Structures are given as C-alpha cells and as structure tokens.
Amino acid sequence: MKVMLLIDFLRFMKKKLKTFLFSLSIFINLFSFNKEDFWKIYREWKKIPEIKKEFLEKWNKGERDLELAKILGMISYEEGDYTEAKRFFESFKSDDNEYLFYYARTLEKLNLFTEAIEVYSKIKEGRYSEEAKKRIDEIEASKKSYSYEILPEVIKKLIKESQNLEKDVQAGAIVLIDSGTYRIFSDSTSILDIHFAVKILNDRGKRRFAEMELPYDSTDEVVEIIYARTIKPEEKKVIPVGRKHIRDVSKYLNFPLYSNARVKIISFPEVEEGSVLEYRARYKISKLIDDRFTVFTFSVQGNFPYMKQYFEIIFPESLNIDYKDYRRGYLEKDLSLKPEVKKEGKNFKYIWKIDYIPEIIKEENMPPLAEIVDYVRISNFKTWENIYEWWKKLYEEKIETDENIRKKVKDLIKGVKKEREKAERIYSWVCENIRYVAVEYGEAGFRPHTASEIFLNKYGDCKDQAILLISMLRYAGIKAYPVLIGTVGTYPLDENFPSLYFNHAIALCEVEEEEVFLDPTGETVSFGDLPSGDQGRKVLVFKDDNFEIKETPLIEPEFNKVFKKMEIVVKKDESIKGERIVITDGVFNAGQRWYFKYTKKKQIEETLKRKINSITPGGKLLKWSVEGMDELKNNIVLKMSFEGKKYFSKAGILRIVPDWGGLDSGLCSLEERNYPLYFRFLSENEYEIDIELPKNYSVFYLPKKIEIDNRWFYFLREYKFKNKTLKLHQISRWKKRVIDVNEYKEFRKVFNDILQKIEDKAVLKVDK
Secondary structure, rough: OHHHHHHHHHHHHHHHHHHHHHHHHHHHHHHHHHHHHHHHHHHHHHOOOOOHHHHHHHHHHHOOOOHHHHHHHHHHOOOOOOOHHHHHHHHOOOOEEEEEHHHHHHHHHHOHHHHHHHHHOOOOOOOOHHHHHHHHHHOOOHHOOOOOHOOOOHHHHHHHHHHHHHOOOOOEEEEEEEEEEEEEOOOEEEEEEEEEEEEOHHHHHHHHHHHHEEEEOOOOOEEEEEEEEEEHHHHHHHEEEEEEHEEEOOOOOOHHHHHHHHEEEEEOOOOOOOOOEEEEEEEEEEEEEEEOOOOOEOOOOOOOOOOOOOEEEEHHHOOOEEEEEEOOOOOOOOOOOOOOOEEEOOEEEEEEOOOEOOOOOOOOOOOOOOHOOOEEEEEEEOOHHHHHHHHHHHHHHHHHHHHHHHHHHHHHHHOOOOOOHHHHHHHHHHHOOEOOOOOOEEOOOOOOOHHHHHHOOOOOOOHHHHHHHHHHHHHOOEEEEEEEEEEEOOOOOOOOOOOOOOEEEEEEEEOOOOEHHHHHOOOOOOOHHHHHEEEOOOEEEEHHHHEEEEEEEOOOOHHEEEEEEEEEOOOOOOOOEEEEEEOOOOOHHHHHHHHHHOOHHHHHHHHHHHHHHHHHHOOEEEEEEOOOOOOOOOEEEEEEEEEEOOOOEEEEEEEEEOOOOOOOOOOOOOOOOOEEEOOOOOOEEEEEEEEOOOOOEEEEEEOOOOOEEOOEEEEEEEEEEEOOOOOOOEEEOOOOEOOOOOHHHHHHHHHHHHHHHHOOOOEEEOOO
C-alpha cells in the first residue's frame, strides 16, 4: 500500500516540484522502505527518464553523500552497468549491509571474486548475512569435495565402460554423454537443457575441454549453469566448480555493437588424466525466429568418440516441425537417424538415441567435417519464401544512405563512366576502410545495423558490411542485393529442405549485364574474386521482389595463380647473380597483399633472406621491392635481386641443376584413404628459370619433356638449351577440388609416376 502511495505521490509531485529528490526525501523521513519496496518504486521510476539524470547531475555537481552513492550504485547494478556501479560503491566506505551486499554482487559480476568475498565477509548480521554466506560458499565451492556416490548411475556406468575403450582411442578424450532436450512452448519461448560429460585421456584432451564455452545472445537468451564439476574416479572424489571459475564475458569486448554476443566460460578445477568433466546447463530463449520458426542441427560424429548421444525436441503440434537426416557413407555403422515420434496431448516429441560412435581419424587434405559427418537438420520453415520474407523485414530498412555516405559515393565515382569501375571503387573502399568483426551470421542476432551506423563507426560484421556496400552501390545506380551463404566448413544448402544453412552474408551486384558476388569482409580480395571459403557454395540471394538460389563461382585455376620467374647469371668462378620475380593472382594475391600489409619490413626481409639462402647457400639479398599494393585490382609483384657463391651441386666435372618447380611429394603418402582428397580452391603454379652459363659449360643431360593432362590436373615440365642459356618451364594446374575415395587409387598411381619422372635432373659439364 505504501509503495503505491509513494508512486502516486511522485507522479503528482512531478507536476508540482522541481525535483524528485526532494519528493523522495519527504517520504524517506515518513516511511522506511525495504529492498523490495525500493525496486518496485525504481522500476516505476524507470519510465520517468529525468530521475536518473537528476541523481547524476547532483552527483556531478559534487553534492555527494553515502545515500546518493548507494542509490546510484544500486540503479547501475540493476541496469547491468557494473563498472559504473563499482565506481559509485567505491566512493564511500560503509558498514551498511545492503550497501555492502550490492557492492559485493557488483564485484562478482566483474569477475573480481577475491574482492567480492572480502566485502561479503564484512556482513556479519542482519537480513543480508545469510545470503552473503551463500554467495561466499558458491564462489568457493571448488575448495570442497563430495562423495563419488552422489553421481547419477548413468554417469558411473559410462565411466566404468569407458575404461574398455581407452586403449583403442587416439583422441585426447572420450565424450561420455552429449544430451540435449529442447522444449518449445506455445508462447514462442523455449528452453534447451544440456547435459555433457567427457573423460580426459591426455594433455590434448585437457587443452580442449578444461575450459568449456557456452555462447549465447543476451538479447533473447539467458544461460544458467545448473552445476559443473570435476569427477576423479580413482580418488572417488567430486569437486564442484565454484562461482569464481565461471565467467560471463562479452565475446567481442572491443566492439560495442556486438555486446549481446556473450559467452559463459567454465574453468574446471583439478583437471588431469583420468578426470571426468561434467556440466548441466539451461538456455532460456525468450522468442523463436520471427516468433514462429525454429532450426536446429546436430551431427553424430566428430574428432572424439561419443559413448552416448541423446537429443529430444518437444513442440506444439501447430509448429509442424520437420526433420531430415543426411548419411554421407563414411561412418561404418548400421545407424538409423530416424527419431522415435510420440504424441503427448497437443505436443509432439522427437527423440534420437545414439550409442557408441567412433572418432574421426583425420587425414591430410581431407574435407571439413561438415562435408563428411552424418547429421540431422530440424526446421519448420516450409518454403524458401518464409526465409526470404522474414529476413527481408529485418534488413530492408537498414539499406539507406545519409549525407556522409552520399558524399563519399560521389567522391569515389567522380569522373567514372563505366559501371563496373564504379562498383569496383565502392567495393574496394568498403573492404579497406570498414574493419571486419568476425561475428558469424546469427551469432549476435540476425538484424543488421543501419548502413549509416556502420559508415560512422567504421567497423561491422559480415551482414553489416554487406548492407553498407549494397547501400552505397544502389546510391551509385548499381543493382545490388544481400546474399546469405554457408561457407566451406558448414553444412551444404539443400534446396529441398528450407532452413538456415548460413554463417555469413555477402552481396551480389549486377554490372554491365554480369552478376558479380562480392564479399567486403575479404579485406585484400580484389573485385570479382572471392575468398576460398565462399567459392562453389549454394547461396540465397534476396532480390527486391523474390529470392533466387544460386551457386557462387569456383574460380578457375588460371585465376588463382602464382607465376615465378628467376634469371641467373653464372660466372666463371661459379658464383652467381640473380633476379627473382613473383606475381600472384586470385586467392594467392589476397594472401600476398595481407602478408605485405600486416608484416613488419624486417620480418619480410628475414623471410626473403631465408629464401635466397635456399637457392644459393650463403647467398646475399641485394634489394627487394613490392608493387601493386596501392589498389585491390592490382597483382602483387615481388621483385628481388641476389648474389651467391654457388648454385649447382658438384659431381667432379659435372654440375647438377636444382629443380625449383617440384610437386608436393606427401600428397599421396597414404596408400588408401577413408575420406576424399580435398583442395580448398583450384590453383595454378607456373615457373620459368633462365640460367645464363659461362662459355666452358655444356649440356651433359637434359630430361625429356613431361606433359600430362587428365581430369584432375595438368602438368608440364620442359627444359631447353640455346645460346648458352638453360631454360626450365613448369606448370602445375589443379582442375578438380575433390578427388573421391573410389578414384584415389588411380590418381595416386598417376601422381606418383610424375614424382618419379621429375626426379630426373638436368646435368651440365664443365670443360677445362
């Protein structure tokens, strides 16, 4: 009654008095309010923006006292501004229990656990003393241990059974249980309960699991760690994880636009070989996608063996959720990924129960796990139109320009008539001037920021950079559209099962009757090229009135190229002087540009010196230069000159010529493969070496020309000798991204045959 009386009185006094502080002081003298009353009042006050401003103005004028520090500290704590709350609480020393309690809670939120315990310890009696003791116990929980007998029988059973597996496991750990129950309610809220336990076998397992991360989006999600503990079976001891071993931090601390992307980190105590790390956690999710859609994916195999997997989804019949299972054919196990389906009233329940699944033993040059593991995808998007309409609502108002953007576009395209060049200039400016924050699509929400906000801040994630680029292109009169893409390493888009397959956003523009995909997060990628992870992927293009599913180009090897030319002059004393040039294109060009942009000059020089010494032992780098760094469209050209005391290997009067072309001899080291041979992109390497010889040199032996062209690659090596100059020309061009297991044997035979042939070296003779 007195709370409502105060609220009504404050509303009345707002019209009559200059300040709420005076109104508050009247009631402080007339009534005593407990904590609950205070915050009921404050929550009502939050609707009146003047109140906190008034408190701060009084504080900033120097009119400070303990009561004002307490109110401002508690308000800042309630609003989640813990750094500000700490500033107010530290301004005065007090033995007021409420003051101390909220000060200690603030320190906890800032992960200052030792300091928090110190402050809690000062609360000796009164209404906050019991709560303070509880907080201290929770923080220091890991100093206690409990009996092994408290563990559920299922965990004890799995721990015992895992002993029989250890000798055959190559991984650093065995996952005992990976369980999830996802409940969706009719009001669009949902809860995900997770139970995870893993047994550590060695240091590799400890490095991977001793700290576990639970990422979440604080806009719509709350994560509660129900318990976490280290189990030591041999000692029959269970050590709970204390509050001070659980941190709740921003995932992108330096980028306030993405402060909602957070992560809870559990640091398990006393982890050693044989330990079992277990936790239960609950995600409380306040809304579904567009209040009605949900998507979920789980795979059944990974880099660690799984003893028991369980996933359950419970949902209202009205949501009409579908699933689809994908078998890749690499897991040698009779496994069904069809769920057990139950109907409970107005709810459906899908249940997957999966027993032991072995680890994946990695092979060199194998595809990403998402390309080879079996998995299940869950979605209730019925059509691609559903996805198109939902995301279009989120981004379309963000595509806009303000005066600053319009001025920049005008400056960039001034005097330019060709549409492609306009697009290229705008794209290059965004790549080079908007700092990329590597937040995956959906990780910090699906809604992009406005183009003007990104332009002002000069940083953004993929969807933000795409929105700014599209806004600028459209202002220049160029058609441009957002594109959602799942990059290499994510599950491929299935046109027959609409869902969110995407972890990235890029753009598509139309210039001079050509469609060009653009990824502005590729800071050093030239216009028309794409990062390797974007190539050859099915994508969803958001046109103005409809959507299109397209495939990004897999750039031809001739445009992902390294060309190397070396000219060497051999003197009569066999010392040499040489010139070397390296010209890159495509993915190699982006890599070179990045290297020269972000590597210190001294480090570059040291790398080049090592290269020269590999050509001529004890050689000296005379000078070097890099061209093409000024514009993204340019090829990077590295030039260097050098000298050395020798180049050939001696064998009496014979000189063996080194072969600087070569192939990766380890590519086919495995006699058989369990997984395909995989290349991230198609590529070409071309070498030209000209060696000018003294008059007393002659050719003793030249290898025959090798030229092979098949469905996998093209290879050429050819020596020529003319006018005392020995020339070597070599090309290796990879034409296929994936070499399947069933063709690997044939490929290996052809490839190893070439390796044998290129062992044949050119030999010169020195006449006296």
